[in-house]
Amino acid sequence: MLALGGAPLSSPKQTTTERQSSLFPYYAGFSEAFVRDVLDALQASSDQVVLDPWNGSGTTTSIAGQSGLQSIGIDINPAMAVVAMARLASQKHLTEARGILTNSGRTLSQRFLIENCSSPYDCSTRSLLLLAVFRIARRKLRDRDRLATNPTWWQVDQAEVRRALASITKIQIDRELNELGSKLSGGRTSAPVSLVRGNLLGPALPQIAADIIITSPPYLTRIDYVKATLPELLVLSLVEDFSIEELRRSMIGTPVIGRGPDSMPVHIGDYGKSLLAKIAAHTSKASATYYLAFFSSYISRMVASFEKLRGLARPGAQMVIVVQGSHYKEIFVDLARLSTDFAGAAGFKLVSRADFNFKQSFAQLNPKANGYGMDTAQETALLFKLV
């Protein structure tokens, strides 16, 4: 156990048991125990609002809700917004979802999905049904050995997803709901949770005044969150209209760099500048072109994110972020240092940090991006105060 501001903290890394018992296998998720410990360490009180601007599978919103704290989660990935919503479901929602199945035909049709699973982001029953479909579709596609080379890079298209869906029966969905029922903790949610499916850097966020921010930003590992959740996004695209390519381009940390780097902000700090200079000067192929654009885009979006967070937090707000360093070739990319500089430029003063070492598994690695003996890695929790 390590300390942050005096109190002991569990590791942010999910345990194998936690991963196995989770509603959805999100490799980027952090641990429930960590969020609980942070809320205890910060002595969060029931009149405070908790925000996770990169909410992913909704660990922060789920634990804040269970702790009686009002919370808001933002994530650009609609598939993860479904998971975060389903995580709040109670046995009542499960019964409702099973009731919907009882009153419909024997096989799964696109019409069934449109009628019962549209707008899942504010309804636990619809998100639970959709999550059951996600889980079955993922297993069926995995059986076809889609993940032979990289577990976070699905190669699957709409036609294959449609075929997988056509073979799903209502009995299978009912069985899946039963399985999900044994994992639900949402019945313990005792405070309002609102989930925003949207771009942190976009113009359409609601008014938010957070007292506490707990989050982990996208890392610089070149893992593509869209490719990692492609089966679910393809299922979702049958019930709502959105562009998967557009989503991919809008993500922070996306490996898809279109028209060169985003314009570079002024306050990237000396470390950020020297890192970009080292990458630009590296002799390996595409360092001065693609990779420089990739790192510049990430830096530019992260600087803008912290500026945005300043506007979403009350003065004096506390912020805990979990980050993990990575390598570009032999160059160590110290994300804790970069984040401290970017957050500092936006007015968040570093108060303390806690480092956690762990052994990296294949699922956490992007085999194309690594190769420098990275079988052990470090995650760091950074505590800031908005001054």
Ligand SMILES: C[S@@+](CC[C@H](N)C(=O)[O-])C[C@H]1O[C@@H](n2cnc3c(N)ncnc32)[C@H](O)[C@@H]1O
């Ligand atoms: C490291 S994950 C967070 C995981 C989360 N802590 C959990 O327990 O599941 C980072 C998240 O940032 C999201 N993200 C990336 N770009 C974003 C953007 N522009 N706006 C909002 N969310 C974004 C990704 O979809 C991803 O779910």
